[in-house]
Amino acid sequence: MAESTARKAARRRPAAALTAAPTARRPRAERLDELIHQRSRLAIVSALAAADRMSFSDLKGLLGLSDGNLSVHARKLEEAGYLRCAKSFSDRTPLTEYSLTAKGRAALERYLGHMEAIIAASRAAAAAG
């Protein structure tokens, strides 16, 4: 018997199992955004959704990330168009500030929808049997 698409995807790339799962079971779990599926990046996007604009050091302190980690994750989000990075000087000290773009906000909204759908589907499955 041919291996199902979901299983193949799960073996190749575990997170893809979410996207390849049968739509009848998880109707809203399609197209899961793997960029913010990563926990540190999800935290960065969530913080900026609430605070609108945060400096590099504030974000680092809030999330407990190292300079290197935050830089790498923020750059990935920026390259995807989810973050906007503004560099300036404050009292002759370099200041890097991040803010969420409309695309990033929409991505977080979609991701919230996916998570809620998974929880709802899981509860429905538990209630059914």
Add this chain to the structure above:
Amino acid sequence: MELAGHHAAMSPSSDPVGLHTRAASDLALIRETMDRSGRFTAVSGKGGVAIGIVGALAAWIASRQTTDIGWISVWLSAAVVGLVVDAGFIVAKARRLGSPMTRGIGRRFVFSLTPAAGVAALLTVPLFSAGQVELLPGLWLLHYGAGVLSAGVFSVPAIPAMGACFLVLGTIVLCLPPGWGDVFLGAGFGGLHLVFGALIWRRNGG
């Protein structure tokens, strides 16, 4: 924020139990992060737009009233409808974000807004009884603006900006001769809510 502490729950998995755990963990992370970043984000833009529509309709209906009791009945009814509608939208958004209004930043937001609104409601009774109806639009706009401005400290930047606009409208209407009340109430409770509600809807996720 202990991002690493949830690592096990974060491993992608196709197992339904694992998915559920992961989803719950992600929602908790979003809620905690938003709370820690210090803003009450469950203010609903959709709710603001709904109040704006109610406010604009109330201004139009109230301007057609020929008695003081008819006029104030329209505005009090609009206040109750607006409060219920907005509360519904905020509670729904707060639940979706997992940011309850009974604790944390949501509680501070409510407690900052309530006193000014309560004082306005209390002062309405003696002023109306004394026939000082022309003072009510300025009183309502100023108190609502003060409450929104205070509560806005704990929320997204659009909220304190809206509160400041209400204060400006309230100050202007108090300086004008009687007869401008419905115009300014409509501009405030209708126009400002529509504009800032749409802004929050677009920028702050619903």
